[in-house]
Amino acid sequence: MSTQVTKRSQKAGLPPGALVHVGERKSASTELSILSYDEREFREQEIETIEQSGAFRERKGVTWIRVEGIHQVEVLERIGDYIGLHPLVMEDILNTDQRPKVEDYGEYLYIVVRMVYFDKDDEMARDQISLVLGRNFVISFQEKELDVFDPIIDRIRLAKGLIRKRGADFLAYCLLDAVVDNYFAVFEKVEEGTEELEDRLITDPPEGTLQTIQNLKRQMIVARRSVWPLREVVGTLQRRESPLIKESTVIYLRDIYDHIVQMIDTIETFQDTLSGMLDIYLSSMSNKMNEVMKVLTILGSLFIPLTLISGIYGMNFKFMPELSWRWGYPAVLLLMVTVSLFMLLFIRKKKWL
Secondary structure, three states: OOOOOOOOHHHOOOOOOOOOOEOOOOOOOOEEEEEEEOOOOEEEEEEOOHHHHHHHHOOOOEEEEEEEOOOOHHHHHHHHHHHOOOHHHHHHHHEOOOOOEEEEOOOOEEEEEEEEEEOOOOOEEEEEEEEEEOOOEEEEEEOOOOOOOHHHHHHHHHOOOOOOOOOHHHHHHHHHHHHHHHHHHHHHHHHHHHHHHHHHHHHOOOOOHHHHHHHHHHHHHHHHHHHHHHHHHHHHHHOOOOOOOOHHHHHHHHHHHHHHHHHHHHHHHHHHHHHHHHHHHHHHHHHHHHHHHHHHHHHHHHHHHHHHHHHHOOOOOOOOHHHHOOOHHHHHHHHHHHHHHHHHHHHHHOOOO
C-alpha cells in the first residue's frame, strides 16, 4: 500500500473559504439524487440541479440528498449557496484530506468521516464522506468509487427496520454505522492476510516478506488515522450538544462508539503483531545467515591444515628430504586425507555440524 499525501500548494495565499478541490478525482461528473420518505411514503429521483430538491425538502418526513463526485467546484458552490452552507464548510468538503470531525453551525451539523476500503489493486484506499445534518434533511458528499450506503437505500425502499419511522438524525446514525461496519470487513481481510503471512513466516519466509510486512504496517497507520478521530466525532454526537440529535438516537450512537473502541483495540493488536512478525523475520534471516556462515567456517576449518601442508611442500628449497623420496607424494596425500577425516570427526563430535 502506498500512502498518498495530498498536496495543498495550490491553495497557498487564497483567502479562507476559497473553493478549490484538493484530492483525487474518482468520478466522471457530479451526480445528484434524492430520497424522500416518511413512515408511509417513499420517493427516489435523480436531479440535475440542487434547486429541484426544494419541493422534496418542503414535504413532511426526511429528505436525503446524495452528492456523488465532488471535483466540480461550480456545482458544489451552487449547492452550498442554495442550502445556505458556510463557505468554510464548502472548503472542507472540497478538501478531501480532512480529519474526521463534527462542527455545529446552529441550524445544521457538519460531520466528516473517512471510509477505508481495498481498491482494484488490492491496496488500502481512503475516501472522505461529508454529512450535513439538518432538522429534516441529510446531505452526503462523497466520491462514487465505492458506495457502502446501498444497504441503507434498500432498507428505505423496503421499509425495513426503524429508519422510515425516525428522523434525519437516525438517518445520519445509519450512515455512520455503515461506514463503521465497513471497517470490520476491511479488518477481516487484513486479519486473513496477517495470519497467512505469519504461518509462512514461521516455516519458510518467501521473498518479499519484508515488503509485505511494511505494507501491512502502513495500512494500519492509515486505518488508525481514520478510526481514532472518529471516536471523538461519535462521542460529541452522543453528548447531545446539538438539539438536532434526539434522545432516542443516543443509544444507537453509543453502540457505534463501542464498535469504534473495539476497532481501535484491533488496530493496536495488529500493530503489535506486525512488529513481532518483523522481529521474527529479521531473526529468521539472521539465523539463515548464521547457518551459511557456519557451513563456510567448517569448510574453511577443513581446508586450513590441507593448505598448510600443501604450502610447506610447495616451497622450492633444494634440500627438503621428502623431495627425493619415492613415496613422498602418496604419503603427503594420505596425510591430507587423514587430517581431513580427523577434523571432520572432531567437528561431528562437537556437534558443530
